[in-house]
Amino acid sequence: MKRTTISMLAVLVFAVVLAGCSTTPDSVHEVVGVVTGVTGNLTDIESFVVLDSEGNSHLFEPADGMTVNGAPPSHLRDHLVSGETVRVFFHEGSSGTRIADDVMDA
Amino acid sequence: MRRILLLTVVLSFFASACSAPETANPLIGIRASTDSAVGDNRLLFAVHEISGVRRGGPDEAVSVVASPLDSPDVKYAADATYVPIIDGVTGLYVVHIPFDTAGIWQIDFTVSTGEDTDSFLVDIKEQPLSVAIGEMAPAVATPTLAQFAIKDLTTDPNPLLSMYQMSLDVALTNGQKSVVVFSTPAYCTSSACGPMLDQVKDLVTQFPEVNFLHIEVYEGFRKAGFAPDENHLAPSVVAFGLASEPWVFVVDETGAVLGRFDGVLADGEIESLLRN
Numbered sequence: 001m002k003r004t005t006i007s008m009l010a011v012l013v014f015a016v017v018l019a020g021c022s023t024t025p026d027s028v029h030e031v032v033g034v035v036t037g038v039t040g041n042l043t044d045i046e047s048f049v050v051l052d053s054e055g056n057s058h059l060f061e062p063a064d065g066m067t068v069n070g071a072p073p074s075h076l077r078d079h080l081v082s083g084e085t086v087r088v089f090f091h092e093g094s095s096g097t098r099i100a101d102d103v104m105d106a
Numbered sequence: 107m108r109r110i111l112l113l114t115v116v117l118s119f120f121a122s123a124c125s126a127p128e129t130a131n132p133l134i135g136i137r138a139s140t141d142s143a144v145g146d147n148r149l150l151f152a153v154h155e156i157s158g159v160r161r162g163g164p165d166e167a168v169s170v171v172a173s174p175l176d177s178p179d180v181k182y183a184a185d186a187t188y189v190p191i192i193d194g195v196t197g198l199y200v201v202h203i204p205f206d207t208a209g210i211w212q213i214d215f216t217v218s219t220g221e222d223t224d225s226f227l228v229d230i231k232e233q234p235l236s237v238a239i240g241e242m243a244p245a246v247a248t249p250t251l252a253q254f255a256i257k258d259l260t261t262d263p264n265p266l267l268s269m270y271q272m273s274l275d276v277a278l279t280n281g282q283k284s285v286v287v288f289s290t291p292a293y294c295t296s297s298a299c300g301p302m303l304d305q306v307k308d309l310v311t312q313f314p315e316v317n318f319l320h321i322e323v324y325e326g327f328r329k330a331g332f333a334p335d336e337n338h339l340a341p342s343v344v345a346f347g348l349a350s351e352p353w354v355f356v357v358d359e360t361g362a363v364l365g366r367f368d369g370v371l372a373d374g375e376i377e378s379l380l381r382n
Contacts, residue, residue: 033158034134034136034154034156034158035136036134036136036137036226037136037137040349041336041349042295042323042336042339042343042348042349042350042351043334043335043336043339044336051134051156053156053157053158055156072295072334072335074295074334075295076295077140077295077296077350078294078295078296078297080136080138080152080296081138081152081191081196081198081296081297081298081369082160082196082296082297083136083152083154083158083159083160083196084158085157085158106158
């Protein structure tokens, strides 16, 4: 009984560790980081860049209807100024471009 | 016991295998200026930890060395000034660099804490998107208190009425210097609109011979169905070519732009232009 319990515990911990450390699965695309650049005009943005905690920069184009915490995309400039981290949910476009579907506070 | 040891080793392996590679974790600089061009010498930037924690403050002195990427031997050094947007919450550094050639510039910075930093790049355009220093400011008619109630002229919760009494086209031709603030406290895409407007309001009584105007970025903001979109941009905002907000323009007695400031104002930046 004791051995069984230890084995089950080991398997459980093993599974938890694997799940916890795996990278984001293909079906869920998201990046968390700091907004380091926004291009566009006052009312629309063309692209934005997010720097993740490992130092990788990610370039995104906004999808039609993309919001930033429910606000228009131009509110990404607020994150540029405030420095608050964001979580970007995205899909890859046909040309490999990353299309941001939604942006939330991280 | 052996089983527990084995488990420990296996878990350690997976833990190390999936952890991120070690990095030096330097501080990063993020450019906040939105429309830099040759002739501007003003750069706004933020300092962050890579984890997203915002850094900076009056106690963290920052010095900058800037070089054109294609002429790394040319170096300009300057100390940056921390400018709070909201005291104790957030702010930016402003530094004055003589950006004399268009292209990509590398900005290296050091912080008084001695922490490692990563350089960052800024693009300096030949011509800015908005009205440049030395150009004539567009003399556009803007709504005033003679035509509208104050609530229809501003989203500032504490408006200074004198800033809405004169149309921009009149101000630019009455032989006095003008300070023109484009900001929209209620619909700002950054947190800087209200604070920047407040900074300018504090100057009004110090310079009674200067025209001070606040222009909302959008028009029709009290009407049903309003949205802060391109269909509601104020004509003067379009005429000035603004790609972000807030902005302050200082204009001389002839209507030519003396200074242009986006985002935040450091102490004395506007005053020095008005006193000269």
